Amino acid sequence: MRVELSGTHFPLETLGPGRRLGIWLQGCPLACAGCMSRHTWAPHGGEPVDVETLLDLWRAALADGAEGLTVSGGEPLDQPVALAELLRGAARLRSAHPRHGSAADGLPADLLVYTGYEESELDAVRHAALAHADAVVTGRFRIAEPTRLVWRGSANQRLAPRTALGRIRYAPHLGREADGPSVQIVVTPAGASTGPAGPPAVRLLGVPRRGELSHWERWLGERGLRLRERSWRP
Ligand code: SF4
Structure with missing residues (x-):
């Protein structure tokens, strides 16, 4: 299958x-x-x-x-x-x-x-x-x-x-509020993911709180990682 x-x-x-x-x-x-x-x-x-x-x-x-x-x-x-x-x-x-x-x-x-x-x-x-x-x-x-x-x-x-x-x-x-990191950042080298080979990718895994994606985008940018495409933008 x-x-x-x-x-x-x-x-x-x-x-x-x-x-x-x-x-x-x-x-x-x-x-x-x-x-x-x-x-x-x-x-x-x-x-x-x-x-x-x-x-x-x-x-x-x-x-x-x-x-x-x-x-x-x-x-x-x-x-x-x-x-x-x-x-x-x-x-x-x-x-x-x-x-x-x-x-x-x-x-x-x-x-x-x-x-x-x-x-x-x-x-x-x-x-x-x-x-x-x-x-x-x-x-x-x-x-x-x-x-x-x-x-x-x-x-x-x-x-x-x-x-x-x-x-x-x-x-x-069931009723617990998040008290730790809600997003995990994973940098996948080119061609190394289980998915299709491609350029290096930054994956944000988890359920981000409101505004958190922009926060992490800025955080990555401050460390020299500029995102060319974002999976949360049309
Ligand atoms: S559109 Fe996105 S958030 Fe909605 S069900 Fe599909 S994958 Fe999940």
């Missing part, structure tokens, strides 16, 4: 609890005003990869102590069959992994999915794709509804646990 991939990163520390593997799927038709990831909109603008390749990354991340997997985008539920296979395989690997239960809270690694759809918008195929997700963040990003809730970009978005593990792992975070 192939999936159109935007990128991956480990360790990701700004989209879910602990050190995580981040997988961003390519393609999103929802076009939220203010989206920071416009580069993920085009359905074929990423790189086709086998789900097994992503599971190899997950296997390696688990061996390195990953506390969870975050799948975002783009819109992961627009590739529902591949997403289902990815999550099914990720659940199988985390259960079999010898370091199962190595997270700081003693729980197994969890599987978190971001979607711009509301739960009520999911058809049977998309619903089935989330069968192995421990928690889901749902809803469009609405720029006019800022929030300080951790891992959510706007106040309408819901963090919804879906399994017993998800309910335990995410219970302390």
Whole structure:
């Protein structure tokens, strides 16, 4: 099974609890005003990869102590069959992994999915794709509804646990406000990303607070890194 991939990163520390593997799927038709990831909109603008390749990354991340997997985008539920296979395989690997239960809270690694759809918008195929997700963040990003809730970009978005593990792992975070860095800066050398080879890229991973993207753009500029394109600008 192939999936159109935007990128991956480990360790990701700004989209879910602990050190995580981040997988961003390519393609999103929802076009939220203010989206920071416009580069993920085009359905074929990423790189086709086998789900097994992503599971190899997950296997390696688990061996390195990953506390969870975050799948975002783009819109992961627009590739529902591949997403289902990815999550099914990720659940199988985390259960079999010898370091199962190595997270700081003693729980197994969890599987978190971001979607711009509301739960009520999911058809049977998309619903089935989330069968192995421990928690889901749902809803469009609405720029006019800022929030300080951790891992959510706007106040309408819901963090919804879906399994017993998800309910335990995410219970302390459902109403918690962000108290640490909300964005992680990753500089990817030319041709070194999991996505298509290209020029060096600066990736801002996470859910920036209002005004934070401009702040980081200035911060990078003061250090000699001038951005030629910005994924949050049309
Ligand atoms: S914020 Fe998310 S759901 Fe909205 S357009 Fe961007 S990638 Fe799509």
